[in-house]
Structures are given as C-alpha cells and as structure tokens.
Amino acid sequence: MAYCQSAPHNIHSLVQKILGLLNKGNSRSVKAKKHILLSLFFQVASILLGFVMVPVTLTFLDDNTAAHGVWMVLSSFIAYFNFLDIGLGNGMRNKFAESKAKGDTEMARIYVSTTYVGLGIIMGVFFIILCIIIPIVPWQVVFNSDLPEAELSAAVFIVMGFFCIRFVIQLISKLLIADQQPGWTKGFKFFINLIAISAIAVMTYFMEGDLVKLSLVMSITPILVLGSVSVVLYSGKYAKYAPTREFFRREHLQSLVSLGGKFFLLQIGSIILFTTDGLIATQLFGPEEAFNYMVTQRLFRAPTFAFATITNTLWSAFTDAYTKGDLKWIRNTIKRSIQIWALFSLGIILLMFVAIPFIEIWTKGKAVITIDLVICMGLFQIILNLNSIFVAFVNGVGKVKLQLWSAYFAMIANIPLSIFLGGYLGWGLSGIVVATMISIGIDVVIRPIQYRKIMNGTAKGIWNE
Numbered sequence: 237m238a239y240c241q242s243a244p245h246n247i248h249s250l251v252q253k254i255l256g257l258l259n260k261g262n263s264r265s266v267k268a269k270k271h272i273l274l275s276l277f278f279q280v281a282s283i284l285l286g287f288v289m290v291p292v293t294l295t296f297l298d299d300n301t302a303a304h305g306v307w308m309v310l311s312s313f314i315a316y317f318n319f320l321d322i323g324l325g326n327g328m329r330n331k332f333a334e335s336k337a338k339g340d341t342e343m344a345r346i347y348v349s350t351t352y353v354g355l356g357i358i359m360g361v362f363f364i365i366l367c368i369i370i371p372i373v374p375w376q377v378v379f380n381s382d383l384p385e386a387e388l389s390a391a392v393f394i395v396m397g398f399f400c401i402r403f404v405i406q407l408i409s410k411l412l413i414a415d416q417q418p419g420w421t422k423g424f425k426f427f428i429n430l431i432a433i434s435a436i437a438v439m440t441y442f443m444e445g446d447l448v449k450l451s452l453v454m455s456i457t458p459i460l461v462l463g464s465v466s467v468v469l470y471s472g473k474y475a476k477y478a479p480t481r482e483f484f485r486r487e488h489l490q491s492l493v494s495l496g497g498k499f500f501l502l503q504i505g506s507i508i509l510f511t512t513d514g515l516i517a518t519q520l521f522g523p524e525e526a527f528n529y530m531v532t533q534r535l536f537r538a539p540t541f542a543f544a545t546i547t548n549t550l551w552s553a554f555t556d557a558y559t560k561g562d563l564k565w566i567r568n569t570i571k572r573s574i575q576i577w578a579l580f581s582l583g584i585i586l587l588m589f590v591a592i593p594f595i596e597i598w599t600k601g602k603a604v605i606t607i608d609l610v611i612c613m614g615l616f617q618i619i620l621n622l623n624s625i626f627v628a629f630v631n632g633v634g635k636v637k638l639q640l641w642s643a644y645f646a647m648i649a650n651i652p653l654s655i656f657l658g659g660y661l662g663w664g665l666s667g668i669v670v671a672t673m674i675s676i677g678i679d680v681v682i683r684p685i686q687y688r689k690i691m692n693g694t695a696k697g698i699w700n701e
Contacts, residue, residue, distance in 0.1 A: 274419025275545035278426045283538040285429040290531065290598060296436050296445035301602050303447050305527035306379045306388070309514040310395060311454070312530065324351045324358075325410045330634055332414040332477075333555040341476055342483075349483035352407060359400045366396050380518045383447065391451040398455035405459065408466045411474065416556070418549045424461055432457040502636060505643035509650050509675065513668050516651065520659045529665045531595055531603045536613045539587065543580050543621045546573065547628040554632030563691060566629065570687070573625045581618045588614045612669040619673060619680055626683035630690075637701035638686055639679070646675040 297303045328351040335344035375381075375388035409421040435453050439445065470478040513533075518526040550569060557565045591610045595603050630639055650672055657667030689695035 270419070272419075272546050272549050275422045275549060276542060278419065278422035279542050279545045282422065282426045282429055283541060285426065285433060286534065286538065287598060289429065289433055290534070291600060292433055292436055292440075293450060294600065294602065296440050296450060297447070298445060301527045302381060302523045303383060305518070305523035305530065306381050306383060306391075307447060307450060308530040308534070309379065309518060309523075309526055310391065310451075312511055312514050312533075324355050325407055326631070327351070328407070329410050329414040329552060330555055330632075332411065333416075333552045334559055336415065337556050337559050345477045345479075346483050346485050346488055348407075348411060348477050349479040349481070350485050350488045352404065352479035353481065353484045355407065356404050359403050363397060363400045366393070366400070370396070378515075379523060381523050387447055391447045394448065394451045395455050398459060402455075402458050402462065405462045405466055408462060408469060411477065412469075413548065414552050416549070416552050418545070418552075422545060424465060428458045428461045431461065502640055502643050505640070505647045508647045509643070509672065512651055513654065513672060516654045516658065516668055517665060520655070521665070525665065528603050528605055529609070529668070531599055532591070532605055532609055532613050532665075535591060535595060535598075536584065536587065536617045539580055539584050540617045540621055543577065544624060546576060547624045551628045551632045554629050555634075558633045567691065570625065570629065574622075577621055577625060580621055584614050584618055606664075606666070608666045609664075609669065612666045612673070616669050616673050619676070623676065623680045623683055626687045629687055630683065633690060635686070635690060635695070635700055638682065638698050641698075642679040642682060645678060650675040 293307065294301075294304055297307070328347050331347045332344050335341075335347060370389060370393050373389075373392075374385070375392060376383070376385050379388060381388065409424065412418060412420050432454055435457070436445075436450065439449065439453070443449070514526055514530055517529040550573065553569070554566060557563075557569075588610050591614075592605050592607065595605050627639065630636060653671035653674060654668045657663045657671045658665065659667075661667060663670065686695065686699050689699050
C-alpha cells in the first residue's frame, strides 16, 4: 500500500528532474537539448517503421529479392540525394542562422527567397535533362537485373522526376534546422514513412505489386507531407520569412553559392562514396547479394541515423555560438558529444551479437548474412559517428575546404579499392565495407586536428578556409 502511494510521487519527482535538466543552461543549450530529445523520439519511431518497411515491401513485391534489391539500391541513391541541394540549402542554412543571430529579418528572408527561386530553376533544368537521359540508359546493365527494361526505366523516371519537386519543397526542413528546431523535421520523416507503409500495406490486398507502383507511392508521399507543412508554416509561424519573387536577390546567389558550393561538392563526394557501394555489390555479386549488403547496411545505419539527430542539431547551434564567440559552449558540447558517441558505440557492438538472427527474421529468411560483414559494418558505423561530431562543427563554422579535399580523396580511392578487396582478393561484401573504412580514414584523423586549430586560433591557410 505504501508503495502504491509513493509511486506517483516518485514518477512526479523523476519528471521534475528531467525537466530541470532540459531547462538547465543558456537558451541555446536548452533549445538544443529539447530538440535533440524530440529528434531522437521521432528518429527512433522512424527507424522502427523502417524495419517494418522491409517485410511490407517484400510482401508487396511477392518476395522477389532481385526486385527488392534494385529498389534498395535506387532508394539509397535517393536517400543520399536528399542531402544534395546544389549547396544552396546548406548555404541558406548557415546564412539564415547568421542573419537571425544578428536580428536581420529582412536579410534572412532574402536568403530564403533567393534559395527557393535559384534551386527551383536548377531543378527545372535537371528534370529536362532527365527526360533526355533516362530513356537511353541501359538500366538492366546498371542494376545487373533481369527485370524488364521498361519497368526499370519507368521506376527510375518516377523516382527521379518526383525527386526534383521534393528537392525544392524540402527546403522548409533546412529552415527549421537553421532555426535550431530540427526535431520537427524528424517528425516529417516519421509521418512520411507511416503514410507510405500504410498505403503499401493496403495496396497489397487490392493489386499485384511491382517496382513501378512501389516507386510511385514512395515518391508522392514526401511531396504531400512536405508541401502541406510548407503551406502551414509559411502562412503562419514563418510568414515573415516566406519565399517570394519580391525578395529574390540575384546578387546574393554569389554568397550562397560561395559557401554553399563547397557544401555541394562535399555532398557530391559523399554521395559517390556511400552510394557506389551498393552498385559495386550489384555488379560484382548480383542483385541478390546487393540485397544482403543493403539490409545489413540498413540495420546498422539505424543507430547512426539516431546519432546524426544529435550532430545535425548541433550544426546550426555551432554557427550561432561561433558567430557570438561562445567558444566555451562549443568545447563543452564537443566533450559531451564524444561521451554520447561512446554509449552509441557500445550499443552498436551489442547489435553485432544479434544482427544475424534479427536479419533472418526481419527478411523472412531471404537474406544470408555472414559474421565478417556484420563486424565490418558495425566498426564502420562507429568510425562514421565519431567523425560526424567534428564534421558538424566544421560545417557550422564554414571552414570546409580541407574537408572537401579529404572527401574527394576518399571518393577516388573507394571504388578501385572496393573492387580490389571485394572482387580480386575475394573478400566479398566485407571487402567493400573495409575499402570504405580505409577511404575515410584520413578524414577521421585530420578533422579533430582542424577543430583544435580553429578553437585555439592557430588555424592558417587551408585549415581555416
């Protein structure tokens, strides 16, 4: 009886302690902590939906692992291309954060409007180019697949065509991140996944599934969600930043592209580095083995995406702190981020022990995974998470030239090294992962050094560009 009476009091005390920790510190820290918590909630929910997505889409495709392997390679391209905004989105992110920190609302709106108009024109041109190129590419050769050429070509056109629209309307997410409110962007992702999974599950009972229908559902859903959010926010909370032709300034494209162009080149390097692994697996070992590779990668990317919610939140916070000269806050935040990384690393190690039986259940026995692939993929994600802490800082302060060179080194080295280790030496799928780890090794070493140089005021030349 005494326990029952004390339970509500204990719960109330715990809630008060949690709220006290969240509200402790300056406004920047409080905002960051609240949105990290919100981001983690939605990210974990999205990850769980992502696990549901694989068996749901497999069922929709009638357990055709070859078709599903093609879809996973194609969707991985789109997942990474979502970060590719011709540099303008990330340029806007930093410029908006700087303008808002200085209280310059008009300049912030100019940067938002200029980004929307500029990116809209670019994506219009890109769509025209797609209409010319897609019909003449031999997609059966690209995906090493026996699926009909017409089905593959139609799926690629649908995904890439709708992606051009999504490319522009997802700038609302960049604006929220720049305003240090990334938690809501994770919520968008959650509802996109929830609606898509629900639609596919319903369609399974009423029609025969194929790659084209799957591509259509997965491509339209993000546009509906992000389009609705944009209308609501730009007519309400962010009305004073709403993009219009009136606030488009051609001359400010230069400042956006100057910084954003570096981010664009970084994005190109990252996309080539991380998406070619799936294609290399397809070309060397076939779409069935690519399916094995992609499901293993998707499992281990789950904790990495969760950790990225923290580093992505900190990017614009670092911009704000660096602009205001609050170096103490930056040092403390980096230290706490490394402590959190250690906990995530322990979680990834534990995941290695259960990965194989989990994947077998998850894919209904369709995937065949080896222990060496599991170990390599886990170690790779641990290294990637550590590097992301310092990348968030460097991106936030805009000193990305050195990162650009190391990214291109990794991009150039990865493809031949993956073919050599995976194919020539016979290491299989594990060789592809090891090659990528080696390729990014230099970045993992030099990024903390650059952080210390910038913070100590000793960064010169390329270290400070």
